[in-house]
Structure formats: structure tokens, C-alpha cells
Amino acid sequence: MxxxxxxxxxxxxxxxxxxxxxxxxxxxxxxxxxxxxxxAGDIAVATSKFIAAAFTGSSVxxxxxxxxxxxxxxxxxxxxxxxxxxxxxxxxxxxxxxxxTYFWSLIVALSIxxxxxxxxxxxxxxxxxxxxxxxxxxxxxxxLGVAALFEGFSWRxxxxxxxxxxxxxxxxxQTVKRSKDASVFTVFFEDSAALIGIAIxxxxxxxxxxxxxxxxxxxxxxxxxxxxxxxxxxxxxxxSGLLVGESVDLDQVVQLRKIxxxxxxxxxxxxxxxxxLGPESVLLTAAVRFERELNLDEVEQAIERLEGSIRxxxxxxxxxxxxxxxxxxxxxxxxxxxxxxxx
Numbered sequence: 001m002x003x004x005x006x007x008x009x010x011x012x013x014x015x016x017x018x019x020x021x022x023x024x025x026x027x028x029x030x031x032x033x034x035x036x037x038x039x040a041g042d043i044a045v046a047t048s049k050f051i052a053a054a055f056t057g058s059s060v061x062x063x064x065x066x067x068x069x070x071x072x073x074x075x076x077x078x079x080x081x082x083x084x085x086x087x088x089x090x091x092x093x094x095x096x097x098x099x100x101t102y103f104w105s106l107i108v109a110l111s112i113x114x115x116x117x118x119x120x121x122x123x124x125x126x127x128x129x130x131x132x133x134x135x136x137x138x139x140x141x142x143x144l145g146v147a148a149l150f151e152g153f154s155w156r157x158x159x160x161x162x163x164x165x166x167x168x169x170x171x172x173x174q175t176v177k178r179s180k181d182a183s184v185f186t187v188f189f190e191d192s193a194a195l196i197g198i199a200i201x202x203x204x205x206x207x208x209x210x211x212x213x214x215x216x217x218x219x220x221x222x223x224x225x226x227x228x229x230x231x232x233x234x235x236x237x238x239x240s241g242l243l244v245g246e247s248v249d250l251d252q253v254v255q256l257r258k259i260x261x262x263x264x265x266x267x268x269x270x271x272x273x274x275x276x277l278g279p280e281s282v283l284l285t286a287a288v289r290f291e292r293e294l295n296l297d298e299v300e301q302a303i304e305r306l307e308g309s310i311r312x313x314x315x316x317x318x319x320x321x322x323x324x325x326x327x328x329x330x331x332x333x334x335x336x337x338x339x340x341x342x343x
Contacts, residue, residue, distance in 0.1 A: 030161055031183045031279070032082060035075050037157045038187045041150035042072040045194075052143035059127035060201045061140055063120040063221040064147070067197060067228065070115045071190050074108040078183045081105065085278055095319060098278015102243040105182035109239055112190065113232035117225040124221030131214035140205045148198050155191035158184060178249055181279040182239055193231035197224040248274045248282060252314065259309050260286060265302035267291050274317075282314070285321040 046068035053061040081104030089096040159172075161184050166175040176185045204220020207213065247253065253272060261269050270287030277283055288306075290299055307320055 034158050034187050035078050038154045039075045041154040042068045045147040045150050048143045052139045055139045057132040059218045060204050060221045063123045066119045067116050077104050095277050098281045102182050105186045106239040109232045109235040117228035120225030121222050124218040127218030137209050144202050151194045158188040180276050189231050189235045196227050200224050245275045280316045282317045283319045284317050287323045
């Protein structure tokens with residue numbers, strides 16, 4: 001015979017104790033497509049930039065080549081993060097490996113800062129002391145044009161993915177801040193910085209030839225480095241927040257509270273806490289007081305309704321935990337009943 005007290009204790013702590021370690025795989029196919037497009041573009045762009053730098057002696061083209069090479073490596077790191085984040089939960093990681101994506105995105109941000117921005121600034125400063133004589137400027141313009149096409153296409157792919165997730169009335173920056181898929185907004189940041197860098201490189205090369213002043217070329221390299229460092233700073237801020245346990249945004253928290261409070265079996269809702277465990281995985285805990293006149297079956301039905309209502313609106317909430325003082329009182333009452341039940 002089942003023990004009613006044991007059943008109630010299970011309901012007190014966890015909505016679905018039998019699925020406590022259930023992990024729903026992250027919906028990463030679109031994120032991978034964004035990364036694949038970016039990798040293909042960066043390989044083509046890096047190759048063309050290095051060829052142009054060899055023929056023209058342009059320091060800004062050399063810096064741009066390193067920039068694209070670093071971007072290629074960064075996107076490979078993002079793929080590693082996506083693959084490792086899809087691992088099934090185990091005893092050492094009961095909530096899964098979703099945050100691995102945020103870790104590798106943070107590594108990418110640091111790479112952009114040190115390798116991308118650092119090398120560009122270093123190359124520019126060294127060349128400022130002894131600027132190279134620029135030759136065959138046509139190569140630079142052709143390569144920059146090709147790079148703009150590849151980077152622009154990759155940027156459109158990542159931008160389209162962000163736009164697909166944009167809420168009505170939100171700006172693109174608000175969409176980036178709301179996004180919990182670090183791989184997508186990381187590629188978007190990289191591509192945006194790359195397009196700005198291409199524009200700066202074109203201006204630097206153009207001014208160097210138009211004014212017969214070779215210093216504009218290395219100066220442009222320094223500016224590109226500063227752009228990359230700025231992008232790395234923004235990316236680091238976004239990724240670090242997710243890595244240390246960022247909540248879902250305030251609007252969602254308010255809506256979740258309304259969903260729970262709207263159930264006829266709920267008397268009041270206390271604290272409500274959320275944590276982003278991955279791009280498509282969220283932990284939700286809430287202190288809920290149920291109506292005191294409810295029996296055990298009615299409480300269990302209410303919990304099932306709440307679970308269905310929450311996941312219908314926010315399917316990314318994969319772990320649902322409730323804490324209720326009222327349920328604990330019922331549990332104590334059930335223990336007392338079982339202890340004095342006549343044989």
C-alpha cells in the first residue's frame with residue numbers, strides 16, 4: 001500500500017520528482033547554421049586579406065587578416081561549446097551542461113580582446129614608427145570589397161536569427177540583451193566589428209594614397225584594434241552575466257508570477273526565482289501557498305495545471321520546483337493520520 005505522507009513530501013519540494021534530471025536538448029540547429037556561415041566567410045576573407053597584405057605591404061590589411069583568422073578560431077570554439085552543452089545530465093551535473101556554451105563564448109570574447117584587438121593595435125603601433133610604402137592599392141580595394149560581401153552575408157544571417165527572436169517594440173540592442181543564446185549574439189558582435197573594421201581599413205588605405213601619407217594605414221590598424229576591444233568588452237559583459245547565473249528578464253518573471261497566481265487553487269505567491277541554465281533551459285523555483293481547504297488530490301491536480309500553464313507559455317523552463325508551507329502542514333497531518341490508522 002502507498003504511503004500518503006511520502007507522496008505529499010514529494011509534492012512539497014519538486015513538481016515532477018521523477019523527472020528531476022530530465023534534460024531537453026538545446027535547439028541549437030539554427031545557432032550552428034549561423035556559425036557555419038561565419039566560418040566559411042572568415043576563412044575566405046582571411047585568405048584574401050593575407051594575399052593582399054603580401055602584395056601591397058599594408059599593415060592594416062595584415063591586421064585585418066589576423067582579425068579574420070582569429071574570428072575563424074573563435075567560431076570553432078563556439079561549435080565546441082554547442083557540442084559539449086548538449087551532453088545529457090549526469091550525477092555531477094544534475095541540471096545539464098547548458099552553461100558550457102556561455103563559458104566558451106566568454107573565452108571567445110577574451111580571444112577577441114587579446115588576439116584580435118591586441119595584435120591589431122600592436123601591428124599599427126609598430127608600423128607607425130616605420131610605415132611601409134604602399135603599392136598596388138587596387139588589391140586592397142578588391143579584397144576589402146570581397147570581405148565586405150562575405151562578412152555582410154554572415155552578418156545578415158546572424159541578424160536575421162536575432163530579428164526572429166525580437167519582441168514587438170524592442171530595439172536590436174534590447175534583443176541582444178534579452179537573448180540567452182550566446183553563440184548567436186557572439187557571431188553578431190564579431191561580424192559587426194568586422195564590418196566596421198573593413199570600413200576603417202578602406203578609409204585608412206584610401207587616405208594614405210589620396211594624401212600620399214603612409215601613416216593613415218597603420219593608424220587605421222590601431223582604430224580597428226580599439227573597435228575589437230570595445231566589441232570584446234560588450235560581449236564579455238553579456239556572457240559573464242549568463243555564466244554566473246542570470247535570471248530571465250523582468251517581464252518574464254512578472255508574467256510567471258501572474259500565471260501561478262491566476263490558478264484557482266493558489267492563495268498567494270511568495271518569492272519567485274529563475275536561473276538561465278542554457279540557451280533553452282531555465283530553472284524556476286517559487287514559494288506558493290495553496291488554498292488551505294484543498295485535499296491531497298486537489299493539490300496534485302493544481303500542481304499539474306501549474307506545470308502545464310507555465311510550460312505552455314515558456315517551454316524553456318525545464319526544471320520546476322515549488323515550496324509551500326501549506327503543503328508541509330498537510331504532510332504533517334498525513335503523517336499523523338498514518339501513524340494512528342487502525343489495523
